[in-house]
Amino acid sequence: MIRRFFSYYKPYQGLFWLSFICSIIVGVLELSFPLIVNQFIDHLLPQGNWKLIFWACLGLLVVYLINSFLQYVFVYWGHKLGINIETDMRQKLFDHVQKLSFRYFDNQKTGQLISRLTNDLFEIGELAHHGPEDIFIAIMTLLGTFIIMLYIHVKLALLTFLIMPILLALGIYFNQRMTRTSRKLYEQMGSFHNQIESTIGGIRVVKAFGNEEHETKEFHTINRRFRKIKLQSYQIIGYNLSVSYLLMRLSILFILVSGTWFVIQKDISYGGFVGFVLLTNVLFRPIEKINAVIESYPKGIAGFKRYTELLDTEPDIADKPDAIPVEHLQGNIRYEHVSFSYSDSAPVLHDFNLTIQPGETIAFVGPSGTGKTTICSLLPRFYEVTQGRITIDRIDIRDMKQTSLRQQIGIVQQDVYLFAGTIRENISYGRLHASDEEIWTAAKHAQLTDLIHSLPDGIDTIVGERGVKLSGGQKQRIAIARVFLKNPPILILDEATSALDTATEVAIQEALNKLAQGRTTLVIAHRLATIQKADRIIVVDHNGIIEQGAHEELLAKKGMYHQLYHAQFQMN
Numbered sequence: 001m002i003r004r005f006f007s008y009y010k011p012y013q014g015l016f017w018l019s020f021i022c023s024i025i026v027g028v029l030e031l032s033f034p035l036i037v038n039q040f041i042d043h044l045l046p047q048g049n050w051k052l053i054f055w056a057c058l059g060l061l062v063v064y065l066i067n068s069f070l071q072y073v074f075v076y077w078g079h080k081l082g083i084n085i086e087t088d089m090r091q092k093l094f095d096h097v098q099k100l101s102f103r104y105f106d107n108q109k110t111g112q113l114i115s116r117l118t119n120d121l122f123e124i125g126e127l128a129h130h131g132p133e134d135i136f137i138a139i140m141t142l143l144g145t146f147i148i149m150l151y152i153h154v155k156l157a158l159l160t161f162l163i164m165p166i167l168l169a170l171g172i173y174f175n176q177r178m179t180r181t182s183r184k185l186y187e188q189m190g191s192f193h194n195q196i197e198s199t200i201g202g203i204r205v206v207k208a209f210g211n212e213e214h215e216t217k218e219f220h221t222i223n224r225r226f227r228k229i230k231l232q233s234y235q236i237i238g239y240n241l242s243v244s245y246l247l248m249r250l251s252i253l254f255i256l257v258s259g260t261w262f263v264i265q266k267d268i269s270y271g272g273f274v275g276f277v278l279l280t281n282v283l284f285r286p287i288e289k290i291n292a293v294i295e296s297y298p299k300g301i302a303g304f305k306r307y308t309e310l311l312d313t314e315p316d317i318a319d320k321p322d323a324i325p326v327e328h329l330q331g332n333i334r335y336e337h338v339s340f341s342y343s344d345s346a347p348v349l350h351d352f353n354l355t356i357q358p359g360e361t362i363a364f365v366g367p368s369g370t371g372k373t374t375i376c377s378l379l380p381r382f383y384e385v386t387q388g389r390i391t392i393d394r395i396d397i398r399d400m401k402q403t404s405l406r407q408q409i410g411i412v413q414q415d416v417y418l419f420a421g422t423i424r425e426n427i428s429y430g431r432l433h434a435s436d437e438e439i440w441t442a443a444k445h446a447q448l449t450d451l452i453h454s455l456p457d458g459i460d461t462i463v464g465e466r467g468v469k470l471s472g473g474q475k476q477r478i479a480i481a482r483v484f485l486k487n488p489p490i491l492i493l494d495e496a497t498s499a500l501d502t503a504t505e506v507a508i509q510e511a512l513n514k515l516a517q518g519r520t521t522l523v524i525a526h527r528l529a530t531i532q533k534a535d536r537i538i539v540v541d542h543n544g545i546i547e548q549g550a551h552e553e554l555l556a557k558k559g560m561y562h563q564l565y566h567a568q569f570q571m572n
């Protein structure tokens with residue numbers, strides 16, 4: 001995992017070394033200060049030579065100036081390195097998430113995914129900048145300080161280093177506790193995002209049922225749980241800081257007492273003693289740094305683990321290495337002995353066979369839950385068949401490049417999803433670089449021109465999140481315009497179940513009929529009145545296809561279609 005983590009530094013080796021070298025120089029210069037003070041007290045002070053003292057102070061000033069400049073370089077460029085790595089990782093993760101199949105998203109919570117793309121990566125970025133450098137610099141400074149301490153006074157140095165194992169053991173103990181708490185914190189953060197996403201996303205349902213209070217209570221529970229874990233983590237940080245602080249100050253006291261004894265014994269000079277005390281302060285800085293890493297390390301590592309986990313999720317529907325791009329398909333579709341199940345539960349389709357001729361309009365009818373939508377979802381490979389195969393123009397769809405296959409299929413769903421942009425942007429989603437004229441033609445075919453002209457901002461009217469500012473019928477016509485623009489040879493139409501007013505229904509039906517002209521069309525029919533002109537009606541139940549034929553033929557058979565038709569007719 002560490003090797004994998006470091007592989008992200010590769011493109012930024014220059015930045016890494018720049019901030020690394022700067023921080024080493026900063027560390028070394030920090031170490032030089034106690035040594036200079038030592039020389040100052042022992043040699044310059046007794047001589048009383050103002051000229052030399054002036055030059056020594058000037059030298060120190062230069063050291064400080066260089067150090068302050070390097071601090072800036074280290075902080076800015078070091079963080080730039082972290083941010084670059086974070087940005088790359090986020091992009092990579094986003095690209096990967098886009099490749100995952102419907103099946104993956106069926107089992108995921110959006111909030112968890114958002115949490116991974118935001119918080120996790122922020123923490124990883126922090127670790128990427130601080131982790132390796134801080135640990136390395138801390139070790140270097142510890143070693144450097146120890147060597148200089150030994151140089152000044154061996155016995156005092158050895159006494160000081162007796163305290164180190166206690167401080168390190170303390171660090172390790174708190175690190176372990178922090179790792180556990182961080183994990184809980186992140187799980188909670190995901191639940192947090194889920195709750196917000198689902199309540200705000202479904203705010204209209206919440207309000208329609210008057211369940212605001214219930215949602216507030218649910219949120220309150222999660223919010224309190226999050227608070228509790230966050231407090232726990234700060235309690236650990238607090239303990240760690242206060243115990244470490246106390247130990248460090250006790251160490252200084254200990255060094256003051258033992259150093260004074262050595263001074264009285266004339267075993268160490270005054271300058272050596274002051275330099276030593278100053279060095280003790282330098283010695284504690286790396287320990288504080290290690291403590292800071294201890295705070296950020298578990299969060300970053302927990303985030304990185306979750307990041308790699310998601311990145312390693314193989315898309316269960318991927319292009320074969322030799323997959324072919326397809327263009328201009330005729331639309332000859334064959335389902336050959338297709339079986340399919342969403343999970344280990346009972347199959348939705350079993351040995352399903354169907355041949356659809358190019359340009360034919362097929363309507364699927366049958367009771368709810370019998371697999372009409374599933375049959376259509378298998379065609380663009382949203383889900384993979386469990387057995388059998390589906391071919392278009394005699395090519396197995398698994399041998400085609402997914403994007404090219406999906407470019408050949410247009411889908412109009414009953415539950416239309418519009419993006420929170422303008423009408424123009426939503427239509428042009430069908431073909432991203434379409435010209436203005438093409439967009440207007442598509443809008444005209446979808447009978448949208450009157451609507452667009454009636455709006456103050458015309459085609460540039462903002463439709464609101466998921467198109468809330470438009471009616472169901474208007475949204476559906478935008479979805480139809482999108483597919484006109486896409487102009488695919490194959491169509492899947494999931495018919496609207498809701499009863500639209502007659503004028504709107506006629507307008508939508510006209511638009512759909514026009515769209516279906518010259519294309520192979522699969523209609524998931526809910527309202528039998530709209531599919532009477534279909535070339536073939538396929539009646540399915542839980543056992544598969546039970547009847548098929550034209551409307552009149554099926555009525556004459558007096559079978560299932562006849563029953564369904566009359567049931568709906570009587571209801572109307």
Ligand SMILES: Nc1ncnc2c1ncn2[C@@H]1O[C@H](COP(=O)(O)OP(=O)(O)OP(=O)(O)O)[C@@H](O)[C@H]1O
Nearest residue numbers: 106342343348367368369370371372373374375524
């Ligand atoms: N994403 C999914 N994961 C698991 N099971 C699913 C999924 N989608 C559908 N199902 C199940 O598969 C079966 C067939 O569903 P499908 O939506 O294809 O039926 P349908 O005939 O289109 O129904 P309707 O007429 O109500 O739209 C149902 O039992 C449903 O619960």
